[in-house]
Amino acid sequence: MRLKRQRLAIVLFTAAALTGCGSPSPQAEVARQQAAAPQEASVQFGDIIVRANAVATSGLSEPVARQYGVSREAGTVMLLVGVRRIADGDETSLPARVTARAVDLLGKRQAPEMREVRSGGFIDYVATVRVAAPETLRFDVDVATADGQRASLQFNRDFFP
Incomplete structure (x- = not known):
């Protein structure tokens, strides 16, 4: 202290x-x-790691926005989640069921529809939520792998105009 x-x-x-x-x-x-x-949040359980990030889409480059199928516009945040298995220092993507919630400081909830995006040999899960900056959003992410393993991850992000 x-x-x-x-x-x-x-x-x-x-x-x-x-x-x-x-x-x-x-x-x-x-x-x-x-x-x-970089504001990545992560949780590891066994040999599986879940990484999540939330970024304003207005700050994405055009190729990245196109890759993930999101619009670059003010007031929109992209939630990106990756589920990977780590073996011998290498990571491989795992198919999973990913659900998420975003809650602002006033308690307004959003339940974005996560969709799978395959790129460069990896699988990511992507969704967008709306934000009226300045704002803080709490993200709750739940992951269930095909073999039944489950993990939850919670993190906050601040967004500025």
Whole structure:
């Protein structure tokens, strides 16, 4: 706990020192870093790993949007889920039944229809949800593999205009 307080004090001191130097505000810098950082969530059970990510479609390149069959537009978020088996350091896709829910801070729920996308030898599961940025969405993802194994994954993502 003491270490966290020391780190927080250093961050706050640095932010205060930079504020008067013509640097971007600390809030703008945090938002920039969050937008640039890969925000993959994952859960592993046995030799299976489930990875999920949610990104604003407006930030996707045209080829990526086309590959996943989504429109690049403001207010739309793509949920991407991959189910892989790890063996000897290699990953292979696993067919699975993937369901998801997205909930905003006011409790409004969306149940996107996950669809299978095959590309480059991999299987991914893709859906889109609507968002009115700035907003935080909680994603609940449930996976059932063909051999009956199940996993759940929950993660939050912040979206900015």
